[in-house]
Amino acid sequence: MSNQTSEEKKVKLWDFPVRLFHWALVIAIVTAWWANREVMIDIHAIAGYSVLALVIFRLIWGFVGSSNARFADFLTGPRRVIDYLRKLPNGSASELTYAGHNPAGGWMVAVMILLVGVQAVSGLFASENTFLFFDGPLVAYVSSDFASTMNWIHQTNINLIYGAVGLHVFAALFYLAVKRENLIRAIVIGTRRVPAELAGRFANIQFAPPLLGIAILIVCALVVWGGVTLARG
Numbered sequence: 001m002s003n004q005t006s007e008e009k010k011v012k013l014w015d016f017p018v019r020l021f022h023w024a025l026v027i028a029i030v031t032a033w034w035a036n037r038e039v040m041i042d043i044h045a046i047a048g049y050s051v052l053a054l055v056i057f058r059l060i061w062g063f064v065g066s067s068n069a070r071f072a073d074f075l076t077g078p079r080r081v082i083d084y085l086r087k088l089p090n091g092s093a094s095e096l097t098y099a100g101h102n103p104a105g106g107w108m109v110a111v112m113i114l115l116v117g118v119q120a121v122s123g124l125f126a127s128e129n130t131f132l133f134f135d136g137p138l139v140a141y142v143s144s145d146f147a148s149t150m151n152w153i154h155q156t157n158i159n160l161i162y163g164a165v166g167l168h169v170f171a172a173l174f175y176l177a178v179k180r181e182n183l184i185r186a187i188v189i190g191t192r193r194v195p196a197e198l199a200g201r202f203a204n205i206q207f208a209p210p211l212l213g214i215a216i217l218i219v220c221a222l223v224v225w226g227g228v229t230l231a232r233g
């Protein structure tokens, strides 16, 4: 940022469950994309179930997780988003530094969680009837009209995911190259460097126990796995 003071402090920003969620989601989405390209439908489906378990986990963590992982913390009204975007080009570090997602980034994150959730859920009802004759685990329980709508959503929504992920990665690189803010480091190792006078904002974050996050994630994985197994009979 333009008017950073020379003295910086290292602060903790993202808890372990949020970081685990982020990189597991990246791996699962890339695996699903690759398996689809290689026509490996079983791996594609497993990657999709993993995305579903991760999204369910993140929805729960958005209510019971660390204070800055909660939706109530980072989903704000349109005025604050517009105000933030106005200040983005020349704002001071004090105006642009948030101990969590900034107002624009928060909505971007919510849209991405929604899009990957829609992708995973629609996949449960989708079919591949050209080479592999593969039905999603819930196809047998719905009408063929509903299943074909879900198929269409599954094939169309992926383009929105490409767009959102492209914008998201562009934003991360923009902050790095133009604003000299390394947000990527924070989503990898959890800590960030900020001007010393702003460190107090980060001291107010209330971190939830990481083991609670891991336990919730395991339960989500078991619920998805059990549900798919039951549905397949």
Ligand code: HEM
Binding pocket: 018, 021, 022, 025, 026, 029, 030, 058, 069, 100, 101, 102, 105, 106, 109, 112, 113, 116, 165, 168, 169, 172, 173, 183, 184, 185, 186, 187
């Ligand atoms: C399939 C690709 C990706 C998806 C679906 C994705 C999705 C997400 C989501 C949902 C969050 C919010 C985390 C949370 O609050 O739980 C997030 C945060 C973040 N992601 Fe990604 N991500 C992807 C790839 C990447 C890549 C490749 C980078 C690095 C260049 C990156 C950098 C970041 C950063 C820096 C944040 C934190 C933003 C902030 O400080 O507000 N992401 N991402």
